[in-house]
Structures are given as C-alpha cells and as structure tokens.
Amino acid sequence: MGERVNSSGEIHIVDDDPAVLDALSMVFTLEGFQVTGFVDCHSFLSAARSHPPACIILDVNMPDRSGLDILKELNAENYPAPIFIISGQGDIPMAVDAIKSGALDFFEKPFDADVVVSRVRQAIDANARRAASGSENGLAKEFPGHTSLTPREREVLAQIAAGASNKEAGRHLGISPRTIEVHRARIMEKLGARNAADLVRIVLSPGHGH
Structure with missing residues (x-):
C-alpha cells in the first residue's frame, strides 16, 4: 500500500528519558497512532526532514542540543506538522521561547495522558482544516505590520x-489558552496595539478595499 500508510496518524516522540519515551509511545500506540521514538536529535532530524509525521512531541531539554535548536533547524514556523514541547516546571520560560520559535504548544511534566492525547488530536485536526482551507481565516491580506x-x-x-x-481560540487552533495569551502579547507588541480593541482597529484598516 506504499510508504504513506498511516502517515496521517504517525507521531514522532523525541525524549532522552527512556521511561517517558516508553510511556508516551505506549499511550499513543493504544490510541491507534503509529509511533516512532527517538532518544537523540540526529536520527530524529533526519527522519523529520525526509518524511514529516502528523505530529511531533519533543523534549525541550535534550543532552546534545536544546529543543530550541531543533526547532530552528526544522524551521518550525513553516514545518507542515504541529510540534509540541515537553517541559519540566523549571523549563517554562524555555517552553515559551519554543512557542516563539514555532512550536505549537507545550506539555508540562508530570502530564495527564488523556489530556496529551486529546490535545494532539485537536492539533492534528486543526492542521488538517488549515491545509484544506488554505485561507488566512478572513483576515485582510494587508494591514499595518x-x-x-x-x-x-x-x-x-x-x-x-x-x-x-x-479558550475558544485555543480550541479552534488546538492549543492551550495560556499559549494563546503568549501569542496575543507578541502580536500586540509587534503591531503597537494597547488592547484587543486596538488590535481589531489595526486589522480592519486594510491597505486597500472597502
């Protein structure tokens, strides 16, 4: 049936802790996903470049290089699959940096398996909707900034x-409300908006049209 069999449900998990890798692999396998686990960055990067999976779960703290380095090498902002970061409590600032570098969202240890599976499904579904629509979701093509x-x-x-x-935006895009807040703060900073009403005013000031 070819090499693309099950590619829509294929997940890459990257973690140098065998216990975490085994646990996550088992959870997703039981949920019907095809799982490939990696304990080092080199083999993962090679696989991810040659055959993008449906989703990637990546530990932010890898021994040979950080999750941030891997995101940059993958050009995560333009990578075709959603990328989740696994983060310990002390790694939260790094996880926020990862989101700014193109990661979709992060899971904080210790995590609930049901929540992780649910959010991965949401993200894969949102990614498929986005690919199918190919639209800018109704935004004006051009606005200041x-x-x-x-x-x-x-x-x-x-x-x-x-x-x-x-919460609604997060549900639609497959990410958590606090990650929406991270993006909102960055957007407001980039566009020079003071509040949400200011943001809407900027977006509804297109360079052309009605």
Whole structure:
C-alpha cells in the first residue's frame, strides 16, 4: 500500500528519558497512532526532514542540543506538522521561547495522558482544516505590520479579531489558552496595539478595499 500508510496518524516522540519515551509511545500506540521514538536529535532530524509525521512531541531539554535548536533547524514556523514541547516546571520560560520559535504548544511534566492525547488530536485536526482551507481565516491580506507576524500569529489574530476568547481560540487552533495569551502579547507588541480593541482597529484598516 506504499510508504504513506498511516502517515496521517504517525507521531514522532523525541525524549532522552527512556521511561517517558516508553510511556508516551505506549499511550499513543493504544490510541491507534503509529509511533516512532527517538532518544537523540540526529536520527530524529533526519527522519523529520525526509518524511514529516502528523505530529511531533519533543523534549525541550535534550543532552546534545536544546529543543530550541531543533526547532530552528526544522524551521518550525513553516514545518507542515504541529510540534509540541515537553517541559519540566523549571523549563517554562524555555517552553515559551519554543512557542516563539514555532512550536505549537507545550506539555508540562508530570502530564495527564488523556489530556496529551486529546490535545494532539485537536492539533492534528486543526492542521488538517488549515491545509484544506488554505485561507488566512478572513483576515485582510494587508494591514499595518502584517509582514512582521508569523503564520500562526496571523491565525491567532484572526481568532481575536473575530471576538473569540482565549479558550475558544485555543480550541479552534488546538492549543492551550495560556499559549494563546503568549501569542496575543507578541502580536500586540509587534503591531503597537494597547488592547484587543486596538488590535481589531489595526486589522480592519486594510491597505486597500472597502
């Protein structure tokens, strides 16, 4: 049936802790996903470049290089699959930096297996919807500062402009409300907006049209 069999449900898990890797692999395998585990960055990067999976779960603290380095090497902001970061409590600032570098969201240890599976499913579904629509979600193509935003920031901005709460925006995009807040703060900083109403005013000031 070819090499693309089950690719829509394939997950790459990258963690140098065998216990975490085994536990996550077992959870996702039982949920019907095809799982490939990696304990080092080199073999993972080679696999991820040659055959992008449906989703990646990556430990932010790897021994040979950080999760941030891996995100940059993968060009995570433009990578076709959602990337989740695994983070310990002390790694939260690094996890926020990872989101700014293109990671979709992060899981904080210790995590609930049901929550992890649910959010991965949401992210894969949101990614499929985005690929199918190929649209900017109703945002004006041009508005002051639009070139400074990443594709994901434009998606978050479209949700804010449509009046969605952090929780609603997160549900639609497959990410947590607090990660929406991280994006919102960055968007406001980039566009020079003081509040949400200011953001909407900027977005509804297109360079052309009605």
